[in-house]
Amino acid sequence: MTRQVSVSQPVLGAQEAACVNDALAKGAISGFFGEYLPMFEHEFAQYCECEFGVATTSGTTAIHLALAALGIGEGDEVLVSTLTNMATFFPVIYQGAIPVPIDIEPDTLNLDPGLLEARITKRTKAIIVVHLFGHPVDMDPVMAVARKHGLLVIEDAAEAHGATYKGRKVGGIGDVGCFSFYANKLITTGEGGMITTNNRACADKARNLRGLAFGDKMKFMHQAIGYNYRMTNLQAALGHAQFGRIEEFIAAKKRLADYYGRRFSELDTLRLPVVKSYARHVYWMYHVVLQGKAADRRVDVMDRLQQRGIETREGFIPFNMQRIFIDRGLTREDECPLANEVALRGFYIPSGTGLTGDELEYVADGVISVLQSL
Ligand SMILES: *Cc1c(COP(=O)(O)O)cnc(C)c1O
Numbered sequence: 001m002t003r004q005v006s007v008s009q010p011v012l013g014a015q016e017a018a019c020v021n022d023a024l025a026k027g028a029i030s031g032f033f034g035e036y037l038p039m040f041e042h043e044f045a046q047y048c049e050c051e052f053g054v055a056t057t058s059g060t061t062a063i064h065l066a067l068a069a070l071g072i073g074e075g076d077e078v079l080v081s082t083l084t085n086m087a088t089f090f091p092v093i094y095q096g097a098i099p100v101p102i103d104i105e106p107d108t109l110n111l112d113p114g115l116l117e118a119r120i121t122k123r124t125k126a127i128i129v130v131h132l133f134g135h136p137v138d139m140d141p142v143m144a145v146a147r148k149h150g151l152l153v154i155e156d157a158a159e160a161h162g163a164t165y166k167g168r169k170v171g172g173i174g175d176v177g178c179f180s181f182y183a184n185k186l187i188t189t190g191e192g193g194m195i196t197t198n199n200r201a202c203a204d205k206a207r208n209l210r211g212l213a214f215g216d217k218m219k220f221m222h223q224a225i226g227y228n229y230r231m232t233n234l235q236a237a238l239g240h241a242q243f244g245r246i247e248e249f250i251a252a253k254k255r256l257a258d259y260y261g262r263r264f265s266e267l268d269t270l271r272l273p274v275v276k277s278y279a280r281h282v283y284w285m286y287h288v289v290l291q292g293k294a295a296d297r298r299v300d301v302m303d304r305l306q307q308r309g310i311e312t313r314e315g316f317i318p319f320n321m322q323r324i325f326i327d328r329g330l331t332r333e334d335e336c337p338l339a340n341e342v343a344l345r346g347f348y349i350p351s352g353t354g355l356t357g358d359e360l361e362y363v364a365d366g367v368i369s370v371l372q373s374l
Pocket of ligand 1: 057058059085087090130159181182191199213
C-alpha cells in the first residue's frame with residue numbers, strides 16, 4: 001500500500017480539547033459571551049504588536065469588516081496584489097469598490113511596490129498587500145507610497161501569522177491586519193479570522209458592525225447596516241489553545257522548509273522559495289515553481305506525485321486570469337504577466353506542522369525522483 005501524505009493537517013491535542021470543553025461546560029458557546037473571546041483577541045493582537053483585535057467568522061469576513069470599518073465603498077479604487085486567494089478580492093467587490101490588480105515580484109511572489117504608483121488615480125483609497133505563503137511584503141516602499149498619496153494600507157496576513165518585516169510583526173504595520181484561522185492556516189479555530197489594528201476608532205467600528213451594529217441605549221435601534229461576523233467563544237477557546245503553540249508551529253515550518261531546501265538545492269527544474277534579508281518567513285505552505293525543462297509539465301508532475309501518495313496543490317490563479325472578473329470587464333488576462341507565469345507553473349507540496357522526518361524524506365525523495373524522470 002502506498003503511503004499518503006496530505007498537503008496539510010491541523011495539529012490538535014489535549015490542550016485544545018480542554019479549552020473547548022471548558023467553554024462548553026460553562027455554556028459559553030456564542031459570539032457574545034465567554035472569557036475566551038476577549039482573551040484570544042487580546043493575546044493575538046499583542047502578539048502582532050497591536051492594541052486591538054476583533055475576531056471574526058473567517059479571513060474573508062475580516063477583510064470585509066476592515067474595508068467597511070475604514071469606510072471604503074462605492075466607486076473607490078483599491079490596489080490589490082493579483083496573486084492571492086480570491087478571498088482577498090471578493091470583499092472589495094462586496095463593498096462596491098473597484099479592485100485594481102498589481103503584478104508580483106518574481107522571487108517573493110508578493111506585490112511589486114514599484115508598480116503601485118502608476119496605478120493610483122483620484123479615486124484610489126487603499127492598498128491591500130498579501131504576505132503570500134508566509135513571506136512578508138517589502139512594506140517600507142508600500143508605506144511610503146501610501147503616505148505620499150494618503151492611502152490606507154490593509155495587510156492580508158491570512159498566511160503569515162508570526163512573520164516579521166525588519167523585525168516587526170506583519171498585521172501591525174499597515175492600518176489594519178487581517179488574519180484567517182481556517183483549518184489549514186498556521187493556527188486554527190476551524191473557521192475564523194481576526195482584524196488587528198492600533199486605530200481605536202476602526203476597532204470600535206469593526207466591533208459594532210461585526211455584531212449587527214446593535215444600538216447602545218436601545219439595542220434594537222441599529223447604528224448602521226451591520227453584519228453577523230462574530231467568532232464564537234467555542235472557536236476562541238480552540239484559538240487560545242492553538243495560540244499557545246504558535247512558535248512551536250512556526251519552528252516546525254522552518255525545519256520543514258530548511259529540510260526541503262537542502263534536499264532540492266541541486267535541482268535546476270525547481271525554483272524554491274526565497275527569503276529576503278528583511279524577512280522572517282513562516283512558510284505557511286512550501287510553494288515551488290517549475291522551471292527549465294519542467295516548466296510546462298505541472299499536470300504531469302502533480303499526477304506522478306499523486307501516484308506516490310504525495311498530495312500537492314496548484315498555486316493561486318491571479319485575479320487577472322479569473323473569468324468571473326474578465327467577463328465583468330474588471331481586468332484583462334494579460335494585465336499581470338509575471339503572475340500568470342507563476343500561476344501556470346507553481347504548486348505546493350506537503351507542509352503540515354505534524355509531518356514526521358520520515359514523511360518529509362518520503363516527499364523529498366518522491367519530488368526528486370519525479371523531476372529527474374521527466
Ligand atoms: C485563507 C486566505 C484567506 C481567506 O480566509 P478564510 O478564513 O478562508 O475566509 C484570505 N486571504 C488569503 C491570502 C488566504 O490564504
